[in-house]
Amino acid sequence: MRHRYSVLFFPLHVIIDFISLNVGFVGGYWIKFGNIEPVSRFPYESLWIAFNLVWLVEIVVFKPYIFPRQLFKLDHLLKKLVLLVGIHMAVIAIFWVAVKGFYYSREHLLITYVLFITLASLFRLGGLLFLREYRTRGYNNRRYAIAGYGKLATTIRGFYDAHPEMGFHFCGYFDEPTAENQAHLTASYAELQHHIQRNEIDCVYCCMPYVDNEQLRAIVDSAEPANYQVKLLIDFRGFLAKGTSMEYHDFLPVINVSSQMLLDFRINVLKRAFDVAFSTLALGFGSPLLLFVAAMTRATSKGPVLYAQERIGRGGKPFTIYKFRSMYINSESAGPLLSAGTGDNRITPWGRFMRQTRLDELPQFYNVLKGDMSVVGPRPERQFFIDQIVEVAPEYKDLFNVKPGITSIGQVKFGYAASIEEMVERLRYDLLYPKRRSFLYDMWIIVLTVRVMVQGRGK
Structure with a gap:
């Protein structure tokens, strides 16, 4: 089944972070004061609500749980977590000044953030290890095909074969048959769209030295109706058109021409x-x-x-x-x-x-x-x-x-x-x-x- 359970990753990530945030808040209160009953009463009730509302706004504005599989690494996840927590602390400080909440305990806030970062980091580490193992076993796959057979085509396939934890499943090479490449091709360009529909392909890598402009235009024009991404695999650097984004697979630059929110x-x-x-x-x-x-x-x-x-x-x-x-x-x-x-x-x-x-x-x-x-x-x-x-x-x-x-x-x-x-x-x-x-x-x-x-x- 195509991307089975993938739709659950986003809400699960949101729920876990909210649980970590609230456990950190309540746990910090217990560590500081030895009791959790007053945490739901004034004045900490309003601070507790502010903690959750600020985190919710950050999720809506920054969309922190949306990233490509190539960036699903522990250092990237932890950097984004620390960045979000830093913004959260700054907004809470403004709230503190606005309500003149000098009766709030600074030690409680410090303990809360330490607990939150610790729990959220552990959940991210556990989720990363689980997903890597899950995808290595062949689940939660993204299917990809390669248009244009040559050295770059075999290199990108070799990259994903060497990293099964990313969960990319190869579905064939497509090119105009010649005496040199015919033995390696799955089919010609004429059969590519049929193959995409039949095998529910998620992404087509186009190797620019081997795909002419006419074939590339046909692949890109069909991408939205058929619900697949198009990525350009090139053998030179510095090619960045407006509205594109760059990914790196080891030493290979890959340009994504699918619609995404710009990094800028x-x-x-x-x-x-x-x-x-x-x-x-x-x-x-x-x-x-x-x-x-x-x-x-x-x-x-x-x-x-x-x-x-x-x-x-x-x-x-x-x-x-x-x-x-x-x-x-x-x-x-x-x-x-x-x-x-x-x-x-x-x-x-x-x-x-x-x-x-x-x-x-x-x-x-x-x-x-x-x-x-x-x-x-x-x-x-x-x-x-x-x-x-x-x-x-x-x-x-x-x-x-x-x-x-x-x-x-x-x-x-x-x-x-x-x-x-x-x-x-x-x-x-x-x-x-x-x-x-x-x-x-x-x-x-x-x-x-x-x-x-x-x-x-x-x-």
């Missing part, structure tokens, strides 16, 4: 959720520091506390950025000028300290909440300087594909730029971000930024 969309949704949570916490818990910096800015030099300036954001769209004023007023009366670094006499003594510790950037968390910026991303520039940079380095326009950020790898590794040449030099770092962006990469940049702030090494 998932990254953007996750990044926006993190930006909102992080900025809310930063503005909430950092409000005493913000007030202190504002008071010092006002006391040490004449002029407004905040400095507003137009910058260019994602897609080339202008927006207003906010900073604590670090220069004397009317410093740019003669026109736009770049800062000359710590020796710039336009910078106030207090402003020099703010720049070294990055405190002048704190108001930009408001820009993040508005959606103009992200916590991590290439630093935005003024159009006046962008025009000059593009003349020297046209690749600067690639940065318009992502939101600008409060901090960036260029800001950490290079710092403020005092000339167009230095801007271009810093660009070498920032151009890495759109290609490498991920949650862990953002966390790494934030950690580096905090270190710069603590050490006062900003330049």
Whole structure:
């Protein structure tokens, strides 16, 4: 039977995680207080409900239980679990502040998350071992055929034969018969559709060197009505059309041309959720520091506390950025000028300290909440300087594909730029971000930024 019991995997995974979450919550309460009866009464009743609602929203938004079999590995499952728990903790922290729930036990929350991660990890390990054994024995199969016979075709078959735990069952080679390949073929292209229907094929791998465009178009056009996937197996890298996704079978790149949610969309949704949570916490818990910096800015030099300036954001769209004023007023009366670094006499003594510790950037968390910026991303520039940079380095326009950020790898590794040449030099770092962006990469940049702030090494 086709994918027997596969439909049960998703709800079973959801149920197990909810059981783990609630066992962790109740178990944490028992470990902390030695009694579980009060956990269902005020004030912990509302926290318990919030725990479940937040996890439910994460499931709906991020769809964490949908992934290809090639990624069904323990490290991938645990990374996704830790990521979801991190977001859950951030949202619960916001809830805590919103309801002023300072009567909640921090130890209880810590124990809850430790128990939840432990139980959920054990269930994932057990489920992984069970499914691998189950599929190795020939159950829960995905049937695949290969169009175009040659070296790549035998290589992909060899990959799945070497990994029976993935549960892929080979159903034949299809090509135009020749004297060289006829002994290996199951049938010709003319019989492929009939074979797909009769054997309930789930996926057809098309080996591009051996399948011409006409045959490929016929296979793709028939995919949706016949309910099978089409994947292109190629012998070169870098072929990625819009709306496709890449998989790797050992050293072989496989391009999936079936309709799937783009990875970029998932990254953007996750990044926006993190930006909102992080900025809310930063503005909430950092409000005493913000007030202190504002008071010092006002006391040490004449002029407004905040400095507003137009910058260019994602897609080339202008927006207003906010900073604590670090220069004397009317410093740019003669026109736009770049800062000359710590020796710039336009910078106030207090402003020099703010720049070294990055405190002048704190108001930009408001820009993040508005959606103009992200916590991590290439630093935005003024159009006046962008025009000059593009003349020297046209690749600067690639940065318009992502939101600008409060901090960036260029800001950490290079710092403020005092000339167009230095801007271009810093660009070498920032151009890495759109290609490498991920949650862990953002966390790494934030950690580096905090270190710069603590050490006062900003330049």
